[in-house]
Amino acid sequence: MKKNTLLKRLWFFGIVVMGSIIGILSRSSLIQIPEFFSLYTGDTIWAFTAYYLIAFLFPKMKAKYRFLSAISFSVFIELSQLLKYEWLESLREFKIVGLMIGYGFKWSDLLCYLVGCLLALGIDLLFKLSEKQAILGNDIHLQDL
Secondary structure, X not given: OOHHHHHHHHHHHHHHHHHHHHHHHHOOOOOOOOHHHHHHHHHHHHHHHHHHHHHHHOOOOOHHHHHHHHHHHXXXXXXXXXXXXXXXXXXXXXXXXXXXHOOOOOHHHHHHHHHHHXXXXXXXXXXHHHHHHHHHXXXXXXXXX
């Protein structure tokens, strides 16, 4: 594995760990945050973290495909909350599983996922842009990102 790819994977892994911590804290009683943020931060950070988990697993994947993968995965997980199979409901009783796959479908979660994935995409593109500028100079096109 190239050194550059290893560094990217470490960076992406760090973001996944931080996103997981922030997401869990946003749903805990350890910190007090305004109600609006406590309602929507967890789902937004969840999708943001999903984006960077995909980036960690596939570091050479283009940003637009990371975005499409993360938003598709997030929507799939949200739609799976409409399923009320007994075995699935019993899995949700475990706190960590419940936080990962959710408890009940909400339309607002889909918007949070979109915001989280767009935020992750924006940050990813900014880093790619700065990386390419350092290597290539100013001759950069969006389709290269």
